[in-house]
Amino acid sequence: MIEEILKTAETHIKRLSAAKKDLEKIDISTLNFENIETVKSTDFFIFRFIKLQDYLGNKVFKTFLSEIGEYDDSMSFLDTVDKLEKMGIIEDSKEWLTIRKLRNKLTHEYPEELEEVKEELKLAMEKTDILIKTFQKIKAYLEARGLIS
Numbered sequence: 001m002i003e004e005i006l007k008t009a010e011t012h013i014k015r016l017s018a019a020k021k022d023l024e025k026i027d028i029s030t031l032n033f034e035n036i037e038t039v040k041s042t043d044f045f046i047f048r049f050i051k052l053q054d055y056l057g058n059k060v061f062k063t064f065l066s067e068i069g070e071y072d073d074s075m076s077f078l079d080t081v082d083k084l085e086k087m088g089i090i091e092d093s094k095e096w097l098t099i100r101k102l103r104n105k106l107t108h109e110y111p112e113e114l115e116e117v118k119e120e121l122k123l124a125m126e127k128t129d130i131l132i133k134t135f136q137k138i139k140a141y142l143e144a145r146g147l148i149s
Helices: 003-025 034-069 079-086 092-109 109-145
Strands: none
Touching: 003 034, 003 109, 034 079, 034 092, 034 109, 079 092, 092 109
């Protein structure tokens, strides 16, 4: 089961990486929602960022901790990221709370709040690497212990 979940996460990562590469071609400081190509690129990136963040937070983290006997159904998201921080999987649990808040803001993006959207996009692009590195650490942890091949 964990291998299937990791494979799905890798698919999300590939798609997010492609979306980020596409968005990097645009000068976010001059972002204009009148241009449909810009809208496509930003929507593609936002959707992929949200998908990966959700999948890691709701599926990968819980399954990983269950696999190693460290998950309890009563654990909140904060409990989960605190546990991952103690294990060295993530560097800062508060940063993951920031990423989750950013994800929530991005789901409610409004074109009339253009300056705020620009800042959120820049931040999401920066945080993309944290999502990917976290996944890689989880995978490496499981591989090192022979829990996946």
